[in-house]
Amino acid sequence: MSTPKSTLRLVDHSALRTNQAFIAGLSVLAFVLDFPSLALFVAAVMLLGTFAPSLSLFKGFYTNFLRPARLVQPDMKEDNPEPHLFAQGFGGVVLAVAFVLLAAGASVIGWALVWLVVALALLNLLAGVCVGCMMYYQFHRLGVPGFTRAPIKIKSGERGS
Numbered sequence: 001m002s003t004p005k006s007t008l009r010l011v012d013h014s015a016l017r018t019n020q021a022f023i024a025g026l027s028v029l030a031f032v033l034d035f036p037s038l039a040l041f042v043a044a045v046m047l048l049g050t051f052a053p054s055l056s057l058f059k060g061f062y063t064n065f066l067r068p069a070r071l072v073q074p075d076m077k078e079d080n081p082e083p084h085l086f087a088q089g090f091g092g093v094v095l096a097v098a099f100v101l102l103a104a105g106a107s108v109i110g111w112a113l114v115w116l117v118v119a120l121a122l123l124n125l126l127a128g129v130c131v132g133c134m135m136y137y138q139f140h141r142l143g144v145p146g147f148t149r150a151p152i153k154i155k156s157g158e159r160g161s
Helices: 013-032 036-051 057-066 081-103 107-127 131-141
Strands: 009-012 076-079
Touching (some): 013 036, 013 076, 013 081, 013 107, 036 081, 081 131, 107 131
Antiparallel strands (some): 009 076
């Protein structure tokens, strides 16, 4: 079992929420337009942003446009970015699988997976509940290699996202 890392960094939760809004919005648009390639695009953006966070397109829109224009204010919190990246990567994989199923003609299952990602993104965006983060911390608790960050202690009066 690995030793937990306890060093926290600041994570801008406004960037996370912007990312979630794009994921949910574009995924719903993919469904409404019956355009599976848009779901694949969202999956690719999510996976690229997971493995190269500096290249995250949706967070980049926040960083380079929304924040400088003062349309969205930063919401810096002490947090571990790894669980959020895991959640994004897992969602990206689910959307990629959805695309494969849609391309293979399994539209009910494919679109159901797209809606699962939409629901989880909206749950995080609107209620601050990150199911992927919970999964990450459960894997950490079980000693799964690579899941090195322990859950943070939330100070009274704070809500985690």
